[in-house]
Amino acid sequence: MDAKLLLPFPSAPAALHPAAAAAAVPKTLFLGASLPLHPRAPPPFPLRLRPRPAVVVAQAAVKRRKEIPFDNVIQRDKKLKLVLKLRNILVAQPDRVMSLRDLGRFRRDLGLTRKRRLIALLKKFPGVFEVVEEGVYSLKFRLTPAAERLYLDELQLKNESEGLAVTKLRKLLMMSQEKRILIEKIAHLKHDLGLPPEFRDTICLRYPQYFRIVRMDRGPGLELTHWDPELAVSAAELAEEENRARAAEERNLIIDRPLKFNRVKLPKGLKLTRGEARRIAQFNEMPYISPYADFSHLRSGSAEKEKHACGVVHEILSLTVEKRTLVDHLTHFREEFRFSQSLRGMIIRHPDMFYVSFKGDRDSVFLREAYKDSQLVEKNKLVLLKEKMRALVAVLRFPRRGGAWTSGEAEGANGAAQLSTERSDEEYDEDEGLSDMEDLISELSGGKSDADYQWGDGWFGENDDAPPDFADDDSSTQEVKVTMKNDDGSANGRGAVPVFPDGRPRERW
Numbered sequence: 001m002d003a004k005l006l007l008p009f010p011s012a013p014a015a016l017h018p019a020a021a022a023a024a025v026p027k028t029l030f031l032g033a034s035l036p037l038h039p040r041a042p043p044p045f046p047l048r049l050r051p052r053p054a055v056v057v058a059q060a061a062v063k064r065r066k067e068i069p070f071d072n073v074i075q076r077d078k079k080l081k082l083v084l085k086l087r088n089i090l091v092a093q094p095d096r097v098m099s100l101r102d103l104g105r106f107r108r109d110l111g112l113t114r115k116r117r118l119i120a121l122l123k124k125f126p127g128v129f130e131v132v133e134e135g136v137y138s139l140k141f142r143l144t145p146a147a148e149r150l151y152l153d154e155l156q157l158k159n160e161s162e163g164l165a166v167t168k169l170r171k172l173l174m175m176s177q178e179k180r181i182l183i184e185k186i187a188h189l190k191h192d193l194g195l196p197p198e199f200r201d202t203i204c205l206r207y208p209q210y211f212r213i214v215r216m217d218r219g220p221g222l223e224l225t226h227w228d229p230e231l232a233v234s235a236a237e238l239a240e241e242e243n244r245a246r247a248a249e250e251r252n253l254i255i256d257r258p259l260k261f262n263r264v265k266l267p268k269g270l271k272l273t274r275g276e277a278r279r280i281a282q283f284n285e286m287p288y289i290s291p292y293a294d295f296s297h298l299r300s301g302s303a304e305k306e307k308h309a310c311g312v313v314h315e316i317l318s319l320t321v322e323k324r325t326l327v328d329h330l331t332h333f334r335e336e337f338r339f340s341q342s343l344r345g346m347i348i349r350h351p352d353m354f355y356v357s358f359k360g361d362r363d364s365v366f367l368r369e370a371y372k373d374s375q376l377v378e379k380n381k382l383v384l385l386k387e388k389m390r391a392l393v394a395v396l397r398f399p400r401r402g403g404a405w406t407s408g409e410a411e412g413a414n415g416a417a418q419l420s421t422e423r424s425d426e427e428y429d430e431d432e433g434l435s436d437m438e439d440l441i442s443e444l445s446g447g448k449s450d451a452d453y454q455w456g457d458g459w460f461g462e463n464d465d466a467p468p469d470f471a472d473d474d475s476s477t478q479e480v481k482v483t484m485k486n487d488d489g490s491a492n493g494r495g496a497v498p499v500f501p502d503g504r505p506r507e508r509w
Helices: 018-024 068-076 078-091 100-110 118-122 145-160 162-175 183-193 199-206 235-251 274-284 303-319 327-331 343-348 381-393 407-411 413-422 425-430 437-444
Strands: 097-099 129-132 140-143 180-182 211-216 219-224 324-326 354-357 364-367 483-485 497-499
Touching (some): 068 078, 078 100, 100 118, 118 129, 162 180, 162 183, 162 199, 162 219, 180 183, 183 199, 183 327, 199 219, 303 324, 303 354, 303 364, 324 327, 327 343, 327 364, 343 354
Antiparallel strands (some): 211 219, 324 364, 354 364, 483 497
């Protein structure tokens, strides 16, 4: 073995004086001392410094929270949506009478992809439709007198409110960038705005002092010809003035001074985290941008542009009849209002103003301030007529035990309110998955299709009553058929009592 490995470790050196120790240790040479130092030459081209991105309050993510009261508004109109489609097809026919064979051609328009018995579907709504001339090849249907009266009242009301429809069209065009919009895009909002069905041939041509039809790249468009500054006032501005006047009266202030602390007034039932509430408060502190102002200078993606876009969506929803519409309808106006590509996400980021419901086939957006517990705060006449129509849809073919819903009760407003309040919110929430039109038909028909149906009075197995077996070998398992018989001997009538086949009365339970 090597002798060096057997040597002990060297002992520690004796402690030296600090000054002597410093003198004993040599200094390390600077390696760059011999390098020539020259001034730094400027770059051949100017450097472009990248600016730091500004923190945009509006781009922060806000978690969407489900709210049952708004979802129930979509859920309770599930059947009404189907009935209105059937009615629109029916009223386009002469004398508003249509055969079932002709109705079969509109299966795709009604959303029926599988074969269903249309007569069974129509009989599910006895308050709206009635089937006449029931034969083998001559089945027709029409509206009931109550439903036809509501339809005529709706047409008359829309004709009487033509001036209001003209004002809504003018305000819609005034908010656009070029003051012109394609007519096919406006048609998406005609039912929500309460416009007549043929508004192009009626309103657009009757008022040349306000509109004119121009040719655009993708079809005819409606252009504004007169700017009215009195109409360039949004609903949010009017509501803010009313709130200020009301607050001044309540506090009895001598001078109008700002509040000491800024508070975020959230709607009832809306729960947000502190971060979300802080971001919403910062967004609300930004100066208000009117939807009727010029927005050509606003940069896309900035907080100011989102402030303007929220004002436009708020104003469009305030012009609608029910203060709600489909999100897809708003996306058609991306070019006219310069909406972002993620319009749905922008609306969800502002839960204090809007609510997006995922119920139904397509998403719907609500104006939050216009609703209170699934009901509109202010209802116009068109909404009241729709509630009466909803009451007719709720009329059952076979009345429930303990109380019958008649079409006479459903014609009035009291009947409509009674039918809408008897069904709780939990009942609508249980049918969360039945938003598709095909699921609705399955629900109405009990999940039965044409393959299961016998072309007679009922479904297979409904009248499959085998005669009782009176064999003598096993009397304990005999089946005894019990029928209902009247006092006068007729069966299945009023005052019927249960009897055995030999006529002996059966004891009531």
